[in-house]
Amino acid sequence: MLNQCPHSTVCLPATGLPRVVVIGAGFAGINLIKKLRNQPVQIVLLDKNNFHQFQPLLYQVAIAGLEPDSIVTPIRKLFQSYENLIYRMAEVERIEPQTQRVFTSIGWVGYDYLVIATGSSTNYYGLQQVEQNSVGLKDIRDALDIRSWVLQNLEAAAITCDQQEKDALTNFVIVGGGPAGVELAGALAEFKRYLLHKDYPEITADWMKIYLVEAVDRLLPMMSGGASAHALEVLKKLKVDVLLNTAVKQYDGSVVTLGNAEKLSAKMLVWTAGVQGEAPGGLPEGAIVKGNRLKVDGFNRVVGHGNIFAIGDVAAMISEDTPKGHPMLAQVAIQQGRLLAENLLHHIRHGAFEKTFRYHDKGSMATIGKRNAVAEIGKSTWEGWFAWLLWSTVHLFSITGFRNRLMVGINWMMRYLSYEKANRLIIRKFKPPGTLMKDRHASEFDKTFISNH
Ligand SMILES: Cc1cc2nc3c(=O)[nH]c(=O)nc-3n(C[C@H](O)[C@H](O)[C@H](O)COP(=O)(O)OP(=O)(O)OC[C@H]3O[C@@H](n4cnc5c(N)ncnc54)[C@H](O)[C@@H]3O)c2cc1C
Known part of the structure; x- marks a missing residue:
């Protein structure tokens, strides 16, 4: 797998480890990364912002109750002690699955595994x-x-x-x-x-x-x-x-x-x-469902792609129990991030994914x-x-x-x-x-x- 991974126009050290590119440092992305800390993978985190934000308290900033910096955390501070992580502030423009590249505002990055955790944006329903x-x-x-x-x-x-x-x-x-x-x-x-x-x-x-x-x-x-x-x-x-x-x-x-x-x-x-998924461009139309979310299987694999995953708000895991996918909630994102990290490590070690996702509604x-x-x-x-x-x-x-x-x-x-x-x-x-x-x-x-x- 590693041999197929071209390096990158973004300056990144070559480690010889499988490279997991994560797009998005929201609830899904950071919980995935926490579980991959100092594991035998190179994590490349891309986010267009240099901070993680706690969205449930945004309204308190809006009505002057809290200072903004009490609900946002700099990404670099969050991952200071992670030896296997590289963060680049970059906006992802599109993905090219054929060449295993992510095209961003600062150049392209190659991946072995790609995790899309780009969340959602406001949906005005065409108004x-x-x-x-x-x-x-x-x-x-x-x-x-x-x-x-x-x-x-x-x-x-x-x-x-x-x-x-x-x-x-x-x-x-x-x-x-x-x-x-x-x-x-x-x-x-x-x-x-x-x-x-x-x-x-x-x-x-x-x-x-x-x-x-x-x-x-x-x-x-x-x-x-x-x-x-x-x-x-x-x-x-x-x-x-x-x-x-x-x-x-x-x-x-x-x-x-x-x-x-x-x-x-x-x-x-x-x-x-309303909100809609923030799916990046480049994936085939069949992978995108209503609400601009990416259709994933029980392992959060984007349908039709063995090494591209979507977690959190942007993912729609459609099944009999969840005909519209899971609700766009922090707990879903956190649980999917954690489980995917376990599955990725299992795949790297044993060549197979282990556990399918089940949401524990808290x-x-x-x-x-x-x-x-x-x-x-x-x-x-x-x-x-x-x-x-x-x-x-x-x-x-x-x-x-x-x-x-x-x-x-x-x-x-x-x-x-x-x-x-x-x-x-x-x-x-x-x-x-x-x-x-x-x-x-x-x-x-x-x-x-x-x-x-
Ligand atoms: C006002 C508000 C209140 C909420 N209250 C609750 C609540 O009380 N309880 C609850 O469970 N849920 C709540 N939610 C929902 C919850 O915040 C989301 O479900 C959760 O944030 C989803 O996590 P995520 O990681 O999928 O996406 P996000 O947390 O949205 O993270 C996405 C990340 O991707 C980055 N990104 C996006 N596009 C790109 C790109 N093209 N290139 C690079 N980076 C990109 C963003 O900068 C961001 O850091 C609330 C949401 C809002 C807006």
Whole structure:
């Protein structure tokens, strides 16, 4: 196998060991790598970002509750002590299975085994106007954009004398009633209740409206009816306007058009209503299924390829039990990463893969504002304060890195005692709607920097 592996245009040491190229340092990628630590393989990790991010807490960065660096970890720090790992910051463009090469923004890399762990991206289901005028909640830049956008709108609302404009600037629309939408809506509602009057005496709390729009008939559709009902009740108490059975059709940056032709005037829309696999190019069409995910067998092998694997959100393991593949959740990604590492080592030693994947569902949770959550683990369900305590404990222990865990823990303790949020800062000004998403992700500083270098 090794002889077939051409080296690379990216400078990499030749070790004589089988080379495992891993694309993506998300939950799937890093858990695979942890199991391959100092094993007889050369790991080449490629990620377009130089950090790993803890997506479940993005919403807390978005509402100024946490600093961004408490939920992201530099990849190089994460793997400092790994002697068999090489990291290259590179965006993968396509794969060429015939020559066993991965083409990236910095050149090509040859592989013996290729693991695709590229995760997912926001799915706007073809609603181009919505995509151009809104922001998703998928990575740390989105979270920072939301933070700036909320604060900029409030600043603008504070200075305008035009009441209609004030209303539009203080109306916030969140689309998608899954955990991300529910958590963001709850947090924003608490910001309104406890901080708005202190920071913005010019803005009357009644002006600020938070709409949570969901296309189906309940919130948290992946959880039980009881959990959905509890989430709805808590959000209503927090004065969030929850619109169920309602689809968003258009958004021009000022007016949201709903499926029933009703219109909402709002200068901010966050889209959390869907994700799709982030499958890299180059693989045959037959390997890609609905939702742009890669079809894999029980060993996470991409169909039709003996040495290309997909794990995590980008993988669709379709079977009778999972006709749509597994849910796009961190636990699926973690478990697939760990098992694939074992299977790869077994294949290198014995020439065969050993165990097929079985998902162990550890439950679902969502927090709704401070001190309230829903949690379902096995047949047990909890709502309210105890569920929130469970949610906090599980998330705290799941964050990558001791420093980050400590920072988040201290921050949460302080916020438990007060509603203060320390990070109400517009560090990077958000570009007003109407600009393409890709464009918006590069700040003015980034653009000046890029154009000067
Ligand atoms: C807001 C939010 C809240 C969530 N909350 C929960 C929760 O509470 N519980 C839960 O279980 N799950 C939650 N999830 C889902 C969970 O985060 C994902 O299922 C998980 O991150 C998937 O892991 P992954 O490794 O497949 O992908 P990711 O973690 O997304 O990692 C993908 C990696 O690939 C890199 N990459 C992508 N494309 C390329 C490329 N072309 N070239 C190079 N690198 C590339 C990315 O930079 C990234 O580092 C949440 C997700 C979001 C967005």
